[in-house]
Amino acid sequence: MFQGNPFDMSIRHQRGIWVLLIASLLIIFAPRFFLYLEKDESAATLILLPVEEKPRWESSKKFKRWNSNHKNRGWSHSKKTFKKPTQPFNPNELTMEEWMQFGLSEKQAIIVLKYTKRGIHSNDELQKIKFIPKQTFDNIKDFTQYPTLDKEVRTQQNVSSPKLVNANEASEEELMKIKGLGPFYARQILKYQQQLGGFVRKEQILEVWKMTPEIYAQIQAQLSCEGSAIRKLSINQATAEELQAHPYLNWNQANSIVKMRMQKGGFKSIEEIRESVIIDEETFEKVRPYLSL
Numbered sequence: 001m002f003q004g005n006p007f008d009m010s011i012r013h014q015r016g017i018w019v020l021l022i023a024s025l026l027i028i029f030a031p032r033f034f035l036y037l038e039k040d041e042s043a044a045t046l047i048l049l050p051v052e053e054k055p056r057w058e059s060s061k062k063f064k065r066w067n068s069n070h071k072n073r074g075w076s077h078s079k080k081t082f083k084k085p086t087q088p089f090n091p092n093e094l095t096m097e098e099w100m101q102f103g104l105s106e107k108q109a110i111i112v113l114k115y116t117k118r119g120i121h122s123n124d125e126l127q128k129i130k131f132i133p134k135q136t137f138d139n140i141k142d143f144t145q146y147p148t149l150d151k152e153v154r155t156q157q158n159v160s161s162p163k164l165v166n167a168n169e170a171s172e173e174e175l176m177k178i179k180g181l182g183p184f185y186a187r188q189i190l191k192y193q194q195q196l197g198g199f200v201r202k203e204q205i206l207e208v209w210k211m212t213p214e215i216y217a218q219i220q221a222q223l224s225c226e227g228s229a230i231r232k233l234s235i236n237q238a239t240a241e242e243l244q245a246h247p248y249l250n251w252n253q254a255n256s257i258v259k260m261r262m263q264k265g266g267f268k269s270i271e272e273i274r275e276s277v278i279i280d281e282e283t284f285e286k287v288r289p290y291l292s293l
Contacts, residue, residue, distance in 0.1 A: 081103060082102065082103035082133070082135045082136055082139055083101055083102055083103065083139070084139045084140070084143075085102070085139070085140055085143040087143065088143050088144070088145045089143060089144065089145065090144070090145055090146065090147065091116055091120060091126055091140075091144055091146075092116045092117075092119055092120060092146075092147075094113075094116065096109040096110060096113055097109075099112055099113070102136045102139065102140060103133055103135060103136045103139075104131075104132065104133070104136060107213075108131045108132070108133075110214070111131045111213055111214060111217045112129055112131055112132060114214070114217045114218060115129050115217065118221070120146070121146045121147070122146060123137075123141050123144055126141075126144065127141075130203070131213065131217075164222060164223060164224040165177065165178055165222060165223055165224070166223075166224050166225065166226055167189060167193060167199050167202070167205065167223050167224070167225050168193060168198050168199055168225055168226070171190075172186045172187060172190055175189055175190070178219050178222045178223065179218065179219070179222065180215060180218035180219050181215070181218075181219050184210075185208070185210075185211065185215065188208045188209050188210065188211070189205065189208050191209075192204075192207065192208045192209070192247070195245075195246070195247050196246070196247060196248075196290065197230055197231035197232065197233075197246070197290050198225075198229070198230040198231060199225040200225065200230060200289045201225065202220060202223055202224070202225050204225075205219075205220065205223065207247070230289055230290060231290070232289075232290055232291060232292040233246065233290060233291055233292070234291075234292050234293065235257055235261065235267050235270065235273060235291050235292070235293065236261060236266050236267055236293050239258070240254045240255045240257075240258045241254075242254075243257055243258070246287065246290060248283060248286045248287040248290070249283070249287060252278055253276070253278055253279050253283065256276040256278055256279065257273050257276065257279075260272070260273065260275065260276060267293060268293075269293070270288060270291050270292070270293065273291075
């Protein structure tokens with residue numbers, strides 16, 4: 001059995017332990033040392049390489065500025081402008097381009113020129129042209145100047161002006177005498193007049209099938225809607241089919257009126273049909289002249 005101090009080793013054993021310890025340390029720390037050297041070399045390479053691309057924040061800033069400019073350009077093209085005149089002018093002498101500078105579309109300007117070609121003599125006449133936007137009229141009304149007409153010239157104009165044709169009473173032949181109105185539109189006006197029960201406003205001619213604003217602009221000064229009783233529908237007696245036949249009511253609205261009448265035991269005023277959720281204010285105002293109790 002071994003006896004003596006266990007820590008008492010020979011010089012040879014001590015050297016072996018030191019070699020083993022140093023070898024272990026090299027094995028442990030050598031990979032970390034080489035990894036450190038590789039990082040330093042990569043960093044040095046990045047520092048020495050020339051920078052070809054601009055910083056990302058600068059590219060992003062340029063994109064945002066381009067995007068903003070692009071949006072602004074699109075908005076400026078779509079926005080409608082209403083310019084004010086800088087000096088007095090005669091509306092009868094304006095060109096299409098000049099009307100468009102005041103805010104009219106090309107189509108509106110063409111129609112207005114047809115009115116001014118015949119001659120207008122006051123802001124009241126100008127305002128009656130429905131194709132001039134309100135803002136445009138407000139901008140130009142204080143700058144308009146009209147040619148003065150003496151009493152004799154006005155009298156001659158009144159004498160020579162054509163007799164108005166009543167759209168509620170005229171025959172097809174009488175309507176065809178209107179300048180700019182052919183047999184097709186004459187028949188369509190008569191047909192729509194029968195469906196409505198009579199015209200209460202001249203502007204209803206625009207609702208005639210295939211009627212265009214251009215043709216209406218030519219004929220409206222030659223038309224009237226006077227002197228004829230409007231045929232009315234009784235909301236207390238008419239059937240849903242009779243109500244639905246009117247151009248201003250569809251089947252659901254007509255059926256709603258009949259059902260409400262049955263629930264109420266009869267209407268006491270025309271305004272009661274406004275209680276229907278499917279009869280909006282616009283429809284009510286349009287159909288009201290054609291209804292009775």
